[in-house]
Amino acid sequence: MIIDDVLEDIASRLETITDLRVLAYEADDINCPAAMLSLPTTIDYMGTYQHGMDTLDLTVLILVSDVDDRRRRKEITRYADGHGDRSIKEVLESGKYNTFDFIVVKSSGFDVIPIGRTKYLACKFSTRVSGQGS
Numbered sequence: 001m002i003i004d005d006v007l008e009d010i011a012s013r014l015e016t017i018t019d020l021r022v023l024a025y026e027a028d029d030i031n032c033p034a035a036m037l038s039l040p041t042t043i044d045y046m047g048t049y050q051h052g053m054d055t056l057d058l059t060v061l062i063l064v065s066d067v068d069d070r071r072r073r074k075e076i077t078r079y080a081d082g083h084g085d086r087s088i089k090e091v092l093e094s095g096k097y098n099t100f101d102f103i104v105v106k107s108s109g110f111d112v113i114p115i116g117r118t119k120y121l122a123c124k125f126s127t128r129v130s131g132q133g134s
Contacts, residue, residue, distance in 0.1 A: 001054045001131045005099040007037050010060070010129075013095040017086055020062075030115060032065045033075065035088075040129075056129040060088060060105075063113065063120040072121045080108050080123050088125050100131030 014022045014035045021034040030036075040056040062079045064072045078086040089105040097103070106126045113122045 001056065001100050001129070003040060003043075003056065006056065006129055006131070007039075007058075009097050009099040010092065010103070011035075011037060013092060013097070014060070014088075017091055020086075030063055030118070030120065032063055032120065033079075034063045036061045036063065053130055053132070058127055058129065060092070060125040060127055061113075062088065062123045062125070063115075064122075066119050066121070076110065076121050076123050080110070088123075092125075092127065100129050102130055104128045 011022045014020060017035075019033065021031050023030075023034060023036045038059045038061065040058045042057045044055040062076065064076050066072075078084060079088050081087045081089075083090045088108070092103050092105055095103070104127065106128055108123055108125045111122050111124060113120050
């Protein structure tokens, strides 16, 4: 797999969610709601016999505006739902991709993340991406 191509493919799939701004890179200025993709935390080149499968673990981060706004809880939880038109799990796992074979959303959790001078309510999704190895 070509990592940059994988990130672009996932970003394109996230762009199918209405009103979600997608950044395939980390940014300092966020216009919420937004999704950001991180670089893989691990890359496993030994997925199958004779290196036929590569696996990447990466985080998809969903951000909504600062935590002082009570309406944001309702907004952020829709992304963490197991199904629905804003469900990150459902949207990513149902996609058709050109640069890898499949993606699994393993887990998610909520956090408050400071970026610049702003604190964002966030949901972090741990994903595993697998595809043709070298």
